[in-house]
Amino acid sequence: MVLGSMAPRRRWLLLGLAALAVIALVAAGAVVVTRLAGDNKPDGAAPTAGSPSASPPGTPTPSPTGPPAGADITGPLNLLLVGIDTRVSVPGWEPHADAVLVLHVPKGLGRAYLFSLPRDLLVDIPAFPKADYAGGRTKLTHAMSFGSRVPGKPKQPSTAQGYELLRSTVSGYTGLRIDAGAVLTFTGFDRLVNALGGVDIYVDQRVASLHRRPDGKYRESVPGGYTGPQMVYEKGNRHLNGWQALDYARQRYITGGDYARQRHQQQLIRALTRKILDEGLARQPERVDQVVAALGDTLLYVGGRRIVDLAYALGGVPEDRFVPVGLPGSGVGKGSAYRGEQLTSVGRGFITELRAGRAEPYLAAHPTLRVKT
Template identity: 70%
Template sequence: MALAADRRRVTLLLAGLVTVLLLAGGALVVARTLAADRTAPTARATGPDPSPSGQPDPSPSTPPPGADITGPLNLLLVGVDTRVSVPGWEPHADAVLMLHVPAGLSRAYLFSLPRDLVVDVPAFKPAGYSGGRTKLTNAMSYGSRVPGRAKRPDPAQGYDLLRRTVSDYTGLRIDGGAVLTFGGFDKLVDSLGGVDIHIDQRVVSRHRQPDGKHRRPGPGIGGYVGPQMVYEPGEAHLNGWQALDYARQRYLPGGDYTRQRHQQQLIRALVSKILDADLARQPEQVEQVTDALGEMLVYVGGRKIVEFAYALGGLSPDALTLVVLPGAAVGQGSSYRGEELTRVGRRFLTELRAGRVDAYLAEHPKLTVPAPHPG
């Protein structure tokens, strides 16, 4: 029984990670809660123990939370760069990822949308935004504005406008999701003891020095000076700042599409890390992770994380397919407006909605991110 319970905890931990993806810290909260529930006594010879609320614990026959979730599910995960020290700063969606789980919840597909994707952003009254055609990343910043009050931007409100925009563009209903700041991701990886990843091409950092210090601002817009951290091809163990820095770089062959692939590879590596570490048996590490994230995690959804975790309890890393959608620049002459998906990329969304995604990916194998090399 104990072994079965431990295996179930690991499965739930993994399912929670897949559910909130970049926001894996939220899943570890679930794991800690479940572990606490299972270590608490549930019955005595004279009757059930009262719960902290004074009510009896649920009967063993009570369906677990999320048992009614059968799919399909679409979860929107957003990575946000935090520059709160910059006057007038607003959160921009630097990483926009979708997790699609078809009915039956036996497989999952993770794909990214380019941050510079040109889309129609709907009007959004809470932020006083009248709507317009602009880059996808701007939906987060425009939606986060709090009119008439000298307060920090509201990331949850920005997520709401981004969610509406992505739903309109993809034709998919968004069931939930979350926002994680870059600082939160950095701390998450360090709390897990770093991550092992296969680096598929040479990456020279624009932002960090080899010792991890930030490079100094240089001439021109977005310019930097000073020595640069370099990630060489091959197997590597990355700490928090290295993992984040590697996944952020987009001034590479392939541009933002290469960055999307690296972000997805990093997510896969995190899933493997959690399984290998068997974190469900190490509550002190779970506590460290959740404490490290704090307010850097914003969960948004109609259902609780624990419900999604139970619903996706049967998933495994092998059931997660990583997809990179091809795109091209949009503009007139030398004027760059943003990105658009190619016909192949747009067709992927059509086939996904129609339930024919496996056949489509078989016809276009270059859309999928290969698994890392063994060893």
């Protein structure tokens, strides 16, 4: 892997895009991905010159004789970032999408919006013959599990195939064409944060961990939950290492539930990108090599263009124009009649206005949608 020959600006952009995918995927469970997804082009992906491909994030684009690779990408771009709970130790377990985020970059690539879709969002999942799935209306998280089923191989679910159905479902719900996507393992996130020396974040509410003890070890699992001392993240400015950042962003049994968890994910995105910029990693190629090498094969990227091309294209997005957005929602049914979540009219309105290119006026009219970081 040779990054030293890349311009400093492109090195930072490559790392920043990888970091964005990493943080966005921390909320749920371990992602198990054993291979990159060949040459499958996402539904509705923008046409590109040459054959589409999927390559590791550290794969440099050969030096061109003309404009830099990615210079022809002008937007709009939509990236789907997914966190998967696989629980491979459980026989017959199918992967579930526990964190689903969309990064939208409007035409001109001067601004970016990141928003989460609730894992329990009620959606129409289309038929998917590859998995013998007839389609239906259910929670968004199930699109990954239904799509991952490989006929004749009940104990060998395909995460890449599940992602394909999830991508189609998200595109159908939002009306946005998905150009590329990323999936990351827990291990990858932990490695990245530690390679960067941890991350600084303002914890906006007291969060008690369901999973970890103060020393970082896992709490003992008992029928109905866990037992033993709990790691607690008190309100205020905190410095988190890899396992702490991962643990903090996983918690949803807190005030605000899954919507608070989505907010915390987005706050971590901003915190890490600020760290990358503030530490001037673009001027430290050895640090960039260290961080990208630490990711190894834990990052899966699927798209019609190389990730380095997208990184170059996104180079014009200033850090202060990266806008995390929280979409409000509410439950459908209560108690035993609970069916899932739905976005409020304000939340649905943002997606409509985003698609029409009117996100900024809408956010000005609904300032509470902007996630404070």
